[in-house]
Amino acid sequence: MQQDDLIIVSVDDHVIEPPDLFEKHLPAKYRDIAPKLVHKDDGTDMWQFLHIEVPNVGLNAVAGRPKEEYGLEPTSFDDMRPGCYDVSKRVMDMSANGTLGSLNFPSLPGFAGRLFGALDDKDAAKVLAQAYNDWHIDEWCGYAPDRFIPLAVPLIWDVDALAAEVRRVAKKGCHAITFAENPEPLGLPSLHSDHWDPFWEACSDEGTIVCMHIGSSGKLVMPSIDAPIDVLITLQPMNIVQCAADLIHAPVFRKFPDLNVALSEGGIGWIPYFLERLDHSYHTHKAWTGADFGSKLPSEVFMEHVVLCYINDGVGVKLARDIGVDRITVEIDYPHSDANWPTAPERLMEEFDASDLTDAEINAITYENAMRFFRYDPFPIRPREQCTVGALRAEAAGWDVSPQSRGAAAHREGPVKITDLAAAAKS
Amino acid sequence: MQQDDLIIVSVDDHVIEPPDLFEKHLPAKYRDIAPKLVHKDDGTDMWQFLHIEVPNVGLNAVAGRPKEEYGLEPTSFDDMRPGCYDVSKRVMDMSANGTLGSLNFPSLPGFAGRLFGALDDKDAAKVLAQAYNDWHIDEWCGYAPDRFIPLAVPLIWDVDALAAEVRRVAKKGCHAITFAENPEPLGLPSLHSDHWDPFWEACSDEGTIVCMHIGSSGKLVMPSIDAPIDVLITLQPMNIVQCAADLIHAPVFRKFPDLNVALSEGGIGWIPYFLERLDHSYHTHKAWTGADFGSKLPSEVFMEHVVLCYINDGVGVKLARDIGVDRITVEIDYPHSDANWPTAPERLMEEFDASDLTDAEINAITYENAMRFFRYDPFPIRPREQCTVGALRAEAAGWDVSPQSRGAAAHREGPVKITDLAAAAKS
Numbered sequence: 003m004q005q006d007d008l009i010i011v012s013v014d015d016h017v018i019e020p021p022d023l024f025e026k027h028l029p030a031k032y033r034d035i036a037p038k039l040v041h042k043d044d045g046t047d048m049w050q051f052l053h054i055e056v057p058n059v060g061l062n063a064v065a066g067r068p069k070e071e072y073g074l075e076p077t078s079f080d081d082m083r084p085g086c087y088d089v090s091k092r093v094m095d096m097s098a099n100g101t102l103g104s105l106n107f108p109s110l111p112g113f114a115g116r117l118f119g120a121l122d123d124k125d126a127a128k129v130l131a132q133a134y135n136d137w138h139i140d141e142w143c144g145y146a147p148d149r150f151i152p153l154a155v156p157l158i159w160d161v162d163a164l165a166a167e168v169r170r171v172a173k174k175g176c177h178a179i180t181f182a183e184n185p186e187p188l189g190l191p192s193l194h195s196d197h198w199d200p201f202w203e204a205c206s207d208e209g210t211i212v213c214m215h216i217g218s219s220g221k222l223v224m225p226s227i228d229a230p231i232d233v234l235i236t237l238q239p240m241n242i243v244q245c246a247a248d249l250i251h252a253p254v255f256r257k258f259p260d261l262n263v264a265l266s267e268g269g270i271g272w273i274p275y276f277l278e279r280l281d282h283s284y285h286t287h288k289a290w291t292g293a294d295f296g297s298k299l300p301s302e303v304f305m306e307h308v309v310l311c312y313i314n315d316g317v318g319v320k321l322a323r324d325i326g327v328d329r330i331t332v333e334i335d336y337p338h339s340d341a342n343w344p345t346a347p348e349r350l351m352e353e354f355d356a357s358d359l360t361d362a363e364i365n366a367i368t369y370e371n372a373m374r375f376f377r378y379d380p381f382p383i384r385p386r387e388q389c390t391v392g393a394l395r396a397e398a399a400g401w402d403v404s405p406q407s408r409g410a411a412a413h414r415e416g417p418v419k420i421t422d423l424a425a426a427a428k429s
Numbered sequence: 430m431q432q433d434d435l436i437i438v439s440v441d442d443h444v445i446e447p448p449d450l451f452e453k454h455l456p457a458k459y460r461d462i463a464p465k466l467v468h469k470d471d472g473t474d475m476w477q478f479l480h481i482e483v484p485n486v487g488l489n490a491v492a493g494r495p496k497e498e499y500g501l502e503p504t505s506f507d508d509m510r511p512g513c514y515d516v517s518k519r520v521m522d523m524s525a526n527g528t529l530g531s532l533n534f535p536s537l538p539g540f541a542g543r544l545f546g547a548l549d550d551k552d553a554a555k556v557l558a559q560a561y562n563d564w565h566i567d568e569w570c571g572y573a574p575d576r577f578i579p580l581a582v583p584l585i586w587d588v589d590a591l592a593a594e595v596r597r598v599a600k601k602g603c604h605a606i607t608f609a610e611n612p613e614p615l616g617l618p619s620l621h622s623d624h625w626d627p628f629w630e631a632c633s634d635e636g637t638i639v640c641m642h643i644g645s646s647g648k649l650v651m652p653s654i655d656a657p658i659d660v661l662i663t664l665q666p667m668n669i670v671q672c673a674a675d676l677i678h679a680p681v682f683r684k685f686p687d688l689n690v691a692l693s694e695g696g697i698g699w700i701p702y703f704l705e706r707l708d709h710s711y712h713t714h715k716a717w718t719g720a721d722f723g724s725k726l727p728s729e730v731f732m733e734h735v736v737l738c739y740i741n742d743g744v745g746v747k748l749a750r751d752i753g754v755d756r757i758t759v760e761i762d763y764p765h766s767d768a769n770w771p772t773a774p775e776r777l778m779e780e781f782d783a784s785d786l787t788d789a790e791i792n793a794i795t796y797e798n799a800m801r802f803f804r805y806d807p808f809p810i811r812p813r814e815q816c817t818v819g820a821l822r823a824e825a826a827g828w829d830v831s832p833q834s835r836g837a838a839a840h841r842e843g844p845v846k847i848t849d850l851a852a853a854a855k856s
Contacts, residue, residue, distance in 0.1 A: 069717065070716045070717060072716065072717040073717050184652050184653060186652070186653040186654065192652075192654065194653060194655045195655070225611050225613070225619075225671040225675040226619030226675060229619065229675055229678065230718060230720065231714075232674075232678050232711070232718050232720045233674045235713075236706055236707050236710045237671060240699070243664065244652040244664060245652065247652070247659075247663045248652040248660055251656065251659050269702065271699075271701060271705065272698075272702040272703075275667065275699040275744045275745065276663075276667070276699075278698065278743055278744050279663055279667065279696070280663050282741060283663045284659070286767060287658075287659060287662055287766065289497045290496065290497060290498070290499040290500050290845065291662075291845045292657070292843060293844065317705050317748075318702065321744075339714065340713060417718060417719035418717065418718045418719060
């Protein structure tokens with residue numbers, strides 16, 4: 003496999019919603035209650051909705067900035083690379099990174115789409131969420147249907163409305179929905195409850211994959227209150243192991259044998275250990291705990307339902323065959339701080355070169371699995387030979403991807419702590 | 430390597446303290462306040478201390494029972510295999526499992542030794558903890574100095590007394606101490622505080638290894654309140670990754686370059702992923718977080734200070750050379766439910782056979798590392814050729830290790846939940 007021949011589909015990027023988000027898809031009577039972007043005196047841009055202010059925390063939009071400028075401070079649109087919020091520029095940034103397709107998680111409503119549910123008027127909440135999804139599907143992804151995989155936000159506050167929305171957006175060609183890795187910290191029933199069954203059923207019927215992104219439970223990984231933020235950053239991907247263990251012991255996969263769940267940004271290098279531990283615990287304890295996976299091992303059930311996702315993971319790539327190459331997908335994470343941009347092809351290839359994966363296995367990982375699980379097929383619009391890293395980068399020849407300073411980071415005294423993140427998110 | 434030629438030193442087993450624990454080492458004036466074993470009307474044995482009752486939760490003493498009898502119920506001494514609490518029987522159980530040496534964690538005072546600190550009179554608390562340590566070192570380990578590695582309980586409520594105790598027991602030949610993986614949930618300063626410096630300094634001076642056992646922070650791993658207990662059991666070892674990330678970003682290893690910490694029962698298969706993630710986060714974020722490992726990578730600092738421990742871990746054994754064979758040790762976990770007893774040699778050998786480890790590497794993992802880091806040298810008492818699996822099992826020929834029923838488990842309705850464990854521990 004040559005680097006230029008890779009085809010890259012990223013199942014985890016992020017959109018920073020543009021100010022005109024609600025202009026086209028919201029009925030006039032709801033205009034007044036929609037979130038509004040406000041430029042503040044301190045130079046930051048902030049969404050205002052009810053009593054809630056949603057800042058755009060710096061780490062979420064740092065693509066293309068020097069690492070010294072990464073930080074937690076709220077930012078303005080001027081601080082961001084336009085590819086964060088302008089879809090035409092986004093496509094150019096994708097091409098310059100050799101990326102064919104991209105799934106974009108929401109920023110404003112949160113990974114679990116909770117924001118709109120803050121409205122007492124749940125009809126209005128539904129209308130806002132549907133307007134968001136229509137904007138996302140028709141405007142953002144619709145700009146270049148060959149380049150985007152649509153992803154709906156969930157009406158997580160009303161499971162019947164949620165199930166109906168899954169069916170509604172499926173008709174528009176959207177077969178992925180973001181959800182909480184654990185709804186319980188959000189004040190909702192856990193994955194062990196049958197509360198969610200109408201949702202799982204709709205996803206199962208419509209062939210819709212459920213994306214559980216790290217951090218989507220809203221619970222910070224914080225061993226101790228005065229820990230540096232590096233502790234959280236280090237732990238964040240693997241922390242989804244709690245969701246993995248919760249999910250596999252919940253009844254959902256037994257009830258809905260066709261359902262697929264993606265552990266977005268969860269990494270893969272820890273999976274072989276986890277699967278071995280899962281089976282070991284089952285063998286050792288099922289006689290008294292009541293755990294029951296029928297004729298299968300829990301690791302088998304897990305690998306029949308879970309789609310794995312990684313940004314960079316040399317250990318995981320070396321172990322890919324043990325994990326299962328037909329369930330692994332890649333992510334870029336643009337424009338977040340862990341983003342593999344603009345050198346995804348180089349860094350993916352380095353890891354493949356250090357492994358003994360065949361071309362067929364590499365293709366499964368970089369694009370075929372994503373196309374299958376997310377029901378994405380750009381080839382009728384864009385012939386395969388125009389989808390490679392080499393072809394896409396040629397289209398973006400001359401597009402500037404060099405680091406661009408957008409102002410120095412705020413002066414800090416001493417190391418940044420996890421609590422600074424909580425403070426920034428609330429500011 | 431032939432199975433019979435293995436030499437096995439386990440750095441993680443557990444003692445169930447016998448009723449006469451405090452008889453020999455407690456000054457007369459403190460007899461009345463010492464914990465007392467009480468046989469209850471419901472047939473269980475319970476330690477009573479102040480207003481506190483400490484049950485012996487079933488899963489902690491199930492070695493040799495059929496798996497159907499595992500459970501969370503409080504137990505009595507009659508429910509246990511005598512090797513749990515009778516050191517002469519323990520040595521036979523070790524020999525029958527081919528185990529040369531064993532490090533025994535406490536049960537009654539908790540992994541972090543907190544129990545005695547419940548006394549308002551801190552002088553009395555100190556006397557009780559010292560009596561415990563003297564009993565452990567002189568009576569339990571002293572019964573067969575060639576077979577036990579002494580492990581002190583910490584006076585965790587008073588860091589100066591704690592440091593002094595490290596120095597006192599070191600003079601008695603004890604160079605290991607148990608401690609909390611995270612002191613903060615116990616209401617104490619975190620690993621990031623300089624509060625603990627006198628303790629780290631004493632351990633560093635005395636060549637004493639600090640053992641942080643899974644669960645020692647007292648914080649249960651519970652993604653959701655109605656999760657089956659299988660979720661906790663699956664997650665428990667790897668949950669120590671939170672301690673690992675906390676510890677490496679704390680100042681302790683920078684301040685005390687000779688200090689060693691063992692992640693007891695933490696497993697090893699997830700370590701390669703963790704180390705790669707640690708370095709990746711450092712490269713990506715140090716420019717703004719203030720993280721600073723000088724001329725080294727955090728993964729290098731980690732592997733200079735942390736001793737890794739596993740019971741069964743096929744994935745980890747395959748990756749042992751990537752992890753570092755000179756920092757890996759083995760555990761039996763007798764008499765807990767995850768114990769590799771009485772078939773440790775068979776199960777360890779299976780994993781070695783599936784790896785390409787050399788005899789020298791296997792010896793490092795099964796005993797040489799443990800002897801070095803825990804300052805344990807039985808060979809002057811027991812010649813090396815009497816220390817192998819084959820020799821020890823021959824000594825225990827005829828010792829009955831077949832599963833013995835000690836009464837049916839309580840009837841349960843539906844799956845056991847994590848909350849049942851919390852309830853049992855408090856009962």
